[in-house]
Amino acid sequence: MNKKAELFLTFGKIGLFTFGGGYAMIPLIQKEVVENKKWMSNDDLLDLVAIAESTPGPIAVNAATFIGNKVAGFFGAACATCGVVLPSFLIIVIISYVFEAFKELKAVKYAFWGIRAGVLALILNALWTLFRQAKKDVISIAIMLLSFLAVVIFGVNAIIVIVSAALLGIVSSRIRRDEK
Amino acid sequence: MTFLHLFLTFFKIGLFTFGGGYAMLPLIGEEVAAHQWISSRELIDFIAVSESTPGPFAVNISTFIGRVTAGILGSFCATLGVVLPSFLVILVISKFYEKFRDSRLVKGAMTGLRPAVIGLIASALVSLGLEIFMPEGSAFDSVIDLIPLAIFLAMSVFSFLKKNPILVIVMSALIGVACGYGFGL
Numbered sequence: 001m002n003k004k005a006e007l008f009l010t011f012g013k014i015g016l017f018t019f020g021g022g023y024a025m026i027p028l029i030q031k032e033v034v035e036n037k038k039w040m041s042n043d044d045l046l047d048l049v050a051i052a053e054s055t056p057g058p059i060a061v062n063a064a065t066f067i068g069n070k071v072a073g074f075f076g077a078a079c080a081t082c083g084v085v086l087p088s089f090l091i092i093v094i095i096s097y098v099f100e101a102f103k104e105l106k107a108v109k110y111a112f113w114g115i116r117a118g119v120l121a122l123i124l125n126a127l128w129t130l131f132r133q134a135k136k137d138v139i140s141i142a143i144m145l146l147s148f149l150a151v152v153i154f155g156v157n158a159i160i161v162i163v164s165a166a167l168l169g170i171v172s173s174r175i176r177r178d179e180k
Numbered sequence: 181m182t183f184l185h186l187f188l189t190f191f192k193i194g195l196f197t198f199g200g201g202y203a204m205l206p207l208i209g210e211e212v213a214a215h216q217w218i219s220s221r222e223l224i225d226f227i228a229v230s231e232s233t234p235g236p237f238a239v240n241i242s243t244f245i246g247r248v249t250a251g252i253l254g255s256f257c258a259t260l261g262v263v264l265p266s267f268l269v270i271l272v273i274s275k276f277y278e279k280f281r282d283s284r285l286v287k288g289a290m291t292g293l294r295p296a297v298i299g300l301i302a303s304a305l306v307s308l309g310l311e312i313f314m315p316e317g318s319a320f321d322s323v324i325d326l327i328p329l330a331i332f333l334a335m336s337v338f339s340f341l342k343k344n345p346i347l348v349i350v351m352s353a354l355i356g357v358a359c360g361y362g363f364g365l
Contacts, residue, residue: 015235
């Protein structure tokens with residue numbers, strides 16, 4: 001089979017069978033891309049995770065573009081990315097019509113009344129997982145608190161918070177290096 | 181114009197989201213409120229749907245908001261917008277990715293970005309929580325106002341013990357329906 005078609009189908013499968021996106025996708029990528037297709041090694045995959053973490057955007061898209069490009073250049077990257085996006089796109093378009101058709105039903109309203117509270121619990125859980133894995137030195141904790149307070153109390157734009165945090169990280173790691 | 185607006189807004193969101201998924205919520209919340217595309221309650225509904233359907237969370241939520249705001253072409257513009265920054269950045273970086281991976285500048289920036297993302301997600305949690313627990317400022321005048329809080333606490337404990345987002349959403353929906361009919365809301 002053509003490499004590009006293969007990339008499209010493989011990433012279509014990965015997009016279709018991952019729930020929650022992001023890191024949930026890594027085991028599936030490992031199985032399909034490393035074990036089945038042998039497009040990259042496990043070490044490459046670790047590199048990929050590190051790069052996906054430190055570049056903007058959805059991890060799934062980062063991974064698809066990276067692997068597609070490695071296997072078959074620019075068009076390979078385009079095919080893999082389209083593959084990983086297309087299932088979600090189609091499913092959500094269909095669901096959005098169903099959602100609009102049924103959202104005025106009493107039972108659906110009640111269901112979403114409950115679901116909204118449940119979603120908060122999911123966000124709290126994700127937050128806890130991230131916090132548990134995070135470095136907890138003084139600077140990190142200070143950045144967490146500052147960005148939280150900046151948005152909640154002072155209504156600072158999230159982009160400004162992100163850019164300042166990146167600069168702060170660069171400056172503080174340079175200072176730490178100079179101290180050594 | 182809406183199409184271009186959707187594309188540019190989601191391009192910006194894609195460009196400034198690190199760590200994927202929920203890290204995108206504060207940005208989406210700000211943008212969606214500024215453009216009045218959907219209410220923050222609808223946003224939470226979309227988060228629930230995006231969580232329980234396959235594929236990248238960011239793609240799901242962009243498609244959803246785009247579709248409801250401006251039809252299928254709107255969903256296409258929003259999704260293309262959110263995907264394009266990652267796509268372009270990775271294409272550039274993969275040319276010299278070992279340099280990028282070992283760069284002190286990138287590592288330094290990440291030591292600031294990682295904790296900031298945690299702070300941002302916490303801020304999204306607070307603003308969505310205020311919206312859900314105190315709709316229109318009515319803070320707990322009746323027992324019914326306490327139900328969402330009870331669901332939140334129960335589901336927090338559950339998802340702490342067993343990580344299964346879809347089960348959390350299904351159970352919350354069932355409790356919502358049972359309480360809705362039970363209390364004759």
